[in-house]
Amino acid sequence: MKSALQKENRSTTASVNETPAKPQEYVAPEVNIFENKEGYVLEAEMPGVNKDGLELMLEDDELTIIGRRHSEPLPGDVLFCECPKADYRRVFTLDPAIDKSRISAKMEQGILTVSLPKSEKVKPRKIVVD
């Protein structure tokens, strides 16, 4: 039984190379991960992030998802403040069976859906018996 997206780091601090000032704090988005015959589907909740604020990076077998919020602060004085202001970041280790060239993603109303299809040769195949 394959273990798919194995380890991931929850909220991490990562420093931005250009500004050595203070490291950026991130928050981990909540995710759903499914596997079906075609491959894996990952859904990440990142309200306040649109397509332009998304960074998806693939390095070896690690997929890093960063979502930068774009919403301007509300005008006026603060009465309640519960929405997190930090950007989102989460890292996943991919199953080597995933065909990296066919990974696709779409972003809708704050939900990022990433499709990670498995390579053809790894899919279960019927073997015909003569």
Add this chain to the structure above:
Amino acid sequence: MNSIMRWTPSARWVGLERLNDLRNEIDRLFEAPFADLARVSPLLSGWTPALDMHEDRDNIYVRVELPGMKREEIDLQLHDHTLTISGERRAENKEEDAEVYRAERYVGRFQRSVQLPRPVDVAKVKAQYRDGILTVTLPKAEEAKPKQIEVKVG
């Protein structure tokens, strides 16, 4: 034994039938009222969206994080001084043969109510849903706006 007695289980354990009553009472306590309470109270219902509220001279602004919903599925009500946001979050990609590795996203009904600090003009309330964030702008009722009082000399 000359007489045959009808066998009643609890009669053999004198006094323990009272425990059965206790158990029934506890069941009753947890059944109806608790379920209602869970539906209405944010403390017990498990998930409510995060909410920011700001106020300036003319408006009250409320921002709620509600990713993955459709505009028409969000229910917004204003009653007296209370704004209530409710709806149901559905699971999208539901396939029978899919194996689930993580299911962190909340699915189900939610409800959140906030008290507004000032009266607002209901007819002019605007709401916008974009990138999973619902922003509600509530213009204050005229009498609630701060007024400049002119001081006359003499």
